[in-house]
Amino acid sequence: MSGRGSLFTTIAVAAAAVLVLATGRAAMSSDAGTAAVPAGALAPTAGCGKTPTLRNGTQSMQTSGKNRSFILRLPDNYHNGTPYRLIFGFHWRGGTAADVDSGGASGYPWSFYGLRQLSGNGAIFVAPQGFNNGWANGNGEDVTFVDDLIRLIEADLCVDTAQRFATGFSYGGGMSFSLACSRPAVFRAVAVFSGAQLSGCGGGTQPIAYLGLHGLGDTVLGIAQGRALRDRFVRNNGCTAQNPPEPGSGGRSHVVTTYSGCRAGYPVVWAAFDNGHTPAPVDGTYTDNGATTWTKAVVWTFFSQFGSSSTPTPAPGGCTATMETVNSWSGGFQSTVTVRAGGSAVNGWTVGWSWPGGQTISSLWNGVRTGSGAGVTVRNEIYNGSIAAGGTTTFGFTAGGAPATPTLSCDVA
Secondary structure (H helix, E strand, O other), X not given: OOOHHHHHHHHXXXXXXXXXXXXXXXXXXXXXXXXXXXXXXXXXXXXXXXXOOOOOEEEEXXXXXXXXXXXXXXXXXXXXXXXXXXXXXXXXXXXXXHHHHHOHHHOHHHOOOOHHHHOOOOEEEEEEOOHHXXXXXXXXXXXXXXXXXXXXXXXXXXXXXXXXXXXXXXHHHHHHHHHHHHOOOOOOEEEEEOOOOOXXXXXXXXXXXXXXXXXXXXXXXXXXXXXXXXXXXXXXXXXXOOOOXXXXXXXXXXXXXXXXXXXXXXXXXXXXXXXXXXXXXXXXXXXXXXXXXXXXXXXXXXXXXXXXOOXXXXXXXXXXXXXXEEEEEOOEEEEEEEEEEOOOOEEOEEEEEEXXXXXXXXXXXXXXXXXXXXXEEEEOOHHHXXXXXXXXXXXXXXXXXXXXXXXOEEEEO
């Protein structure tokens, strides 16, 4: 990454402002949902089989009443019958979507943090552009932007919804962490380069596969902040708590640790390195280079371990519920809700949610609705209340208003 040192000096100076800007923003993150499926369950999108209208390059869209832009990269020879991984790459403070896409001075070997080259044309990449080149996520608008991006992309392109991933450096790492907190049923895994809690953490109690990478000598976002992000998912994923080994100062090396005891399908990996605030450290030197850094291989190996058949072990007891819009028309839509039992059988369930924009249910089947207004509660019928461990049942409805997929709660009898 010749000439990269000056770039990351600029990043480090700009990122220092994040600590000031992030004050008071830790709770800013939307809990509104998006189309989600249980991790590991292959669910090709509506875009499968379609002739795509989205193209490579910079695109724009309206979200939260504002115009937002993003850069899209399709695999060479994209085939509309192949469900692809969908990988989000978030830029640092002061960086841009174009920086993530181009790879900067290192060019293609560092495009999307090196993942585009390693993907072998097996993934769709998207680089969203943050307001003011950052990810403040005020009132959750950046999370909503991601929700709307997913809907836009998956309506037009063929995506494996069990393989959505997010990564980013510095402020982009904070945004990836925010999605790990608020969208654990949407994203299969995240990789956070030198991040901190800068973009909020709405929710933050559910498991998601998590990789953290951080430098011992980071003077912008100290490594203690990265450890704190990691430890949240050590707890959520049921991993055995430990103090993983880290390289000694002056060793100019790195240590990668995979936690033990984590729930199957929800690993936590920690990569500590003797360098500063950079996503592209190189062993044996304090410089950085996207062409030769080891981090891109670690991240790609972490993401690519999750195939469509990699279904995590269900949590013991309880249930989860996810909603998917299956049809829509002017003034209305139809959705299916999937209720999944945990590690033990369920004998009665209740699903609840709140509509975000005045939607109203007009008909419902395979469930019994109670309540009115924005709050909705649906309990099982007599014939579908019993679900075997790890099994599923569904109910459906039609509704008036704009299509929405809110976050659902699920409780057992």
